[in-house]
Amino acid sequence: MTDQLPVPEREASTAVSHIDGAIDLLETAIGTRATHAADLTSWSGVKRLAWDEQWAYSQGDLAVAIDDLQTARAEVTRRVDEIRDHNAEVRRAEAAAELAVPWVLPTGLGSARS
Amino acid sequence: MTVSSADPAELRMYAGRSTGLLADVAEATPAVASAVAALQTALPDAFKLTSTVDLTLPALGRARGVDVQVSVTADVFEQAGRGEGGVVTVDDAALPPLTPIFDQVTLDALTARLTDELTTLRERLASGSADETTLAELVGLLDMARILTDRGEVEGRGVEVAEGLVEHMGAGDVRVMLDMLEAAALEDDGLAMATGGFEDLAIVVSRGLEAQPARTERWVDSLTEGHDWFDGPPEGLVALAALGAPTTRTFGLAVWDEINQPRPGPPSLVTPRDARDGGLLDTMFDTTHAPQVVVRAAIDRPALANGIVLGADIDEFEELFGEPYYDVPRPRSMAGDLDALLVSSIDPSLPLNVRLSAASHAMTMVNEASDLAGTYRDETLTTLGTMTRPLLSNLDPNVGTIVFEAPAGGDATESADPLWDAAARLGNTDPGAAGLRTGLSGALDDLVASGRTDSASEPIKLETLGRLRRVREQMVTSVAGGRLDAIEADVESGGRTRDLDTTILDALGATPAEPVTVLVETVQNYRGDNAVEVVEGGSILGHQSEAAMTYRLVLANLAARPDLATPELMQGLTQAGIEGLADDDRRSAAIDRYL
Numbered sequence: 001m002t003d004q005l006p007v008p009e010r011e012a013s014t015a016v017s018h019i020d021g022a023i024d025l026l027e028t029a030i031g032t033r034a035t036h037a038a039d040l041t042s043w044s045g046v047k048r049l050a051w052d053e054q055w056a057y058s059q060g061d062l063a064v065a066i067d068d069l070q071t072a073r074a075e076v077t078r079r080v081d082e083i084r085d086h087n088a089e090v091r092r093a094e095a096a097a098e099l100a101v102p103w104v105l106p107t108g109l110g111s112a113r114s
Numbered sequence: 115m116t117v118s119s120a121d122p123a124e125l126r127m128y129a130g131r132s133t134g135l136l137a138d139v140a141e142a143t144p145a146v147a148s149a150v151a152a153l154q155t156a157l158p159d160a161f162k163l164t165s166t167v168d169l170t171l172p173a174l175g176r177a178r179g180v181d182v183q184v185s186v187t188a189d190v191f192e193q194a195g196r197g198e199g200g201v202v203t204v205d206d207a208a209l210p211p212l213t214p215i216f217d218q219v220t221l222d223a224l225t226a227r228l229t230d231e232l233t234t235l236r237e238r239l240a241s242g243s244a245d246e247t248t249l250a251e252l253v254g255l256l257d258m259a260r261i262l263t264d265r266g267e268v269e270g271r272g273v274e275v276a277e278g279l280v281e282h283m284g285a286g287d288v289r290v291m292l293d294m295l296e297a298a299a300l301e302d303d304g305l306a307m308a309t310g311g312f313e314d315l316a317i318v319v320s321r322g323l324e325a326q327p328a329r330t331e332r333w334v335d336s337l338t339e340g341h342d343w344f345d346g347p348p349e350g351l352v353a354l355a356a357l358g359a360p361t362t363r364t365f366g367l368a369v370w371d372e373i374n375q376p377r378p379g380p381p382s383l384v385t386p387r388d389a390r391d392g393g394l395l396d397t398m399f400d401t402t403h404a405p406q407v408v409v410r411a412a413i414d415r416p417a418l419a420n421g422i423v424l425g426a427d428i429d430e431f432e433e434l435f436g437e438p439y440y441d442v443p444r445p446r447s448m449a450g451d452l453d454a455l456l457v458s459s460i461d462p463s464l465p466l467n468v469r470l471s472a473a474s475h476a477m478t479m480v481n482e483a484s485d486l487a488g489t490y491r492d493e494t495l496t497t498l499g500t501m502t503r504p505l506l507s508n509l510d511p512n513v514g515t516i517v518f519e520a521p522a523g524g525d526a527t528e529s530a531d532p533l534w535d536a537a538a539r540l541g542n543t544d545p546g547a548a549g550l551r552t553g554l555s556g557a558l559d560d561l562v563a564s565g566r567t568d569s570a571s572e573p574i575k576l577e578t579l580g581r582l583r584r585v586r587e588q589m590v591t592s593v594a595g596g597r598l599d600a601i602e603a604d605v606e607s608g609g610r611t612r613d614l615d616t617t618i619l620d621a622l623g624a625t626p627a628e629p630v631t632v633l634v635e636t637v638q639n640y641r642g643d644n645a646v647e648v649v650e651g652g653s654i655l656g657h658q659s660e661a662a663m664t665y666r667l668v669l670a671n672l673a674a675r676p677d678l679a680t681p682e683l684m685q686g687l688t689q690a691g692i693e694g695l696a697d698d699d700r701r702s703a704a705i706d707r708y709l
Contacts, residue, residue: 005158005161006158008153008156008157011149011152011153011155011156011157012153014149014152014153015146015149015150015152015153017149018142018145018146018148018149018150019146019149019150021142021145021146022139022142022143022146025135025138025139025142026139028135029132029135029136029138029139029177032131032132032135033128033131033132033135033177033181036127036128036132039124039127039128040120040124040125040128041124042119042120042121042124043118043119043120043121043124043125043187044118044119044120045118045119045120045206045254046118046206046255046257046258047118047187047206047209048118048120049258050258050261051180051183051184051187054180055180057176058176058177058179058180059177061174061176061177062174062177065174069146072150072163075163075164076150076153079157079162079163082161083158083161086161
């Protein structure tokens with residue numbers, strides 16, 4: 001059989017690593033921004049209220065970006081798993097096919113029975 | 115002037131940390147994209163990635179934008195230098211502008227927070243712990259509330275957001291705010307700030323109370339409680355009514371009704387608190403006459419204008435829009451304002467049914483006037499004439515009534531009789547006829563554009579066209595004739611069976627297309643007993659039946675084309691048409707002239 005596929009282990013590992021790195025950075029950014037925004041106690045006024053609002057919105061943006069990256073990461077690993085499943089299936093099919101090969105009986109034995 | 119305060123060092127620290135982190139994320143992004151692309155290439159065809167992530171992370175741009183704004187804000191505060199007590203304050207106008215980005219959740223959250231801020235402010239005012247910064251805070255909060263309701267308006271939730279803001283407010287709170295703003299207006303440099311505060315408060319309150327007329331009335335009662343009307347209406351309340359949101363009417367109408375209550379003493383003139391320059395109203399509206407202030411505001415607020423027109427019964431309507439009575443003194447300039455208010459009440463920006471209601475009400479007022487020309491100024495008669503436009507524009511020639519989309523869905527209809535009666539009365543005055551001409555010209559354009567004439571021709575449609583023609587005949591000139599002809603051409607182009615109207619017009623034209631006998635038969639068939647009854651029951655001008663109308667049209671055209679007046683035609687017309695004329699003199703004249 002020839003349809004067993006190569007698993008792109010190295011490429012998948014690299015992609016997951018970069019995605020995880022981006023997620024870490026975004027999570028750090030969200031946390032740090034939140035800490036320092038809370039420290040802005042001296043800033044008051046209407047512009048601060050409006051800024052607060054947009055700042056909260058942008059934090060939401062970053063969280064959405066993390067969700068997107070996690071979705072991408074999940075698909076990368078799912079695809080690799082699917083290839084592995086496919087290959088396993090191929091191997092099982094090959095083994096089954098091997099078992100299904102008819103026995104070729106020795107000529108003499110057959111002749112004797114008949 | 116609204117001010118903000120901050121420690122620039124705090125802002126710097128925030129901006130430095132956050133900006134660096136976001137820069138790191140941005141820097142990492144291409145590597146993510148590159149690694150995913152390499153994986154995609156390596157994956158076999160049947161296993162390619164299907165969901166693609168927007169790895170350019172556009173949302174990052176917004177986060178970086180607001181953080182950059184902190185940096186710029188820090189710059190401004192640094193340049194301002196420290197003031198007393200080490201606090202740095204700057205004029206908000208000097209700070210970088212914000213482009214609000216609100217979704218529903220954040221809008222709701224900020225609404226709740228703003229309400230809390232207002233509550234705290236009110237408590238401080240009530241406890242007497244307000245200081246010189248309280249006014250600035252109030253103005254700032256009102257500014258923010260205005261921004262929120264404006265944003266809600268864009269998202270179709272303006273009223274909802276404003277209702278949230280005023281939900282926990284009482285009339286007493288508004289009274290406190292009005293007092294603060296009125297006091298600020300007296301200060302040398304406080305008028306601009308107070309004016310902005312009035313505008314913002316008016317927008318929020320008018321939107322918040324728009325759907326709550328009963329609560330609005332209670333508020334207005336409360337806000338005027340104890341007021342000495344001998345000094346005229348309360349200035350702040352009038353300003354609040356006049357400055358409301360353009361799409362609202364409830365609060366403005368409640369104040370309008372209140373200030374127009376008959377009371378002893380000098381009516382309507384607000385006694386300005388600031389005698390130096392006439393006060394707040396004089397500054398903003400160039401008058402201290404309270405009704406004129408509201409009227410001038412309503413010129414730019416069609417919903418309010420519409421409510422004022424609809425709310426006036428015959429006595430109020432004539433008192434308001436008619437020649438001023440000797441005991442109703444008002445500024446001379448108010449007459450022009452009131453004409454403009456009538457126009458505003460049928461502004462195209464209003465829902466059609468609302469516009470039609472005001473126009474129809476005005477026509478009813480015209481019909482109820484005992485002496486039309488003696489009651490109204492020429493300019494007002496002209497304006498009333500132009501107010502026929504929305505009614506004429508929405509005539510359905512097929513059913514002879516005014517048809518429009520009902521607020522609850524589906525079509526609603528309204529009798530056209532008041533329109534015809536009013537058109538007849540207005541047409542009998544030169545200014546009214548001039549207004550009718552303008553109204554009809556526009557309406558005929560509207561009718562052709564609507565395609566409403568492009569349907570099966572029935573006697574009722576002919577009656578409508580005949581009545582439109584009758585209105586045209588009343589005009590000083592016949593500028594609308596071309597458009598009326600366009601409607602008839604529109605009917606003709608529909609490819610339907612030729613109807614009586616076009617048959618007659620063709621027969622009397624340069625190249626008669628139909629045998630005269632057909633014309634006679636159609637004229638005879640067209641006249642019905644019911645039509646005669648209509649003619650006999652109404653005035654010649656107001657209730658011409660289609661039979662009489664057609665007959666008169668034929669006679670008028672035959673005068674120009676005597677070669678068409680065959681004995682056969684004239685006999686048919688005699689039988690058909692003369693019975694349709696109720697007026698003995700006209701009938702005799704027709705007989706004498708043509709037979």
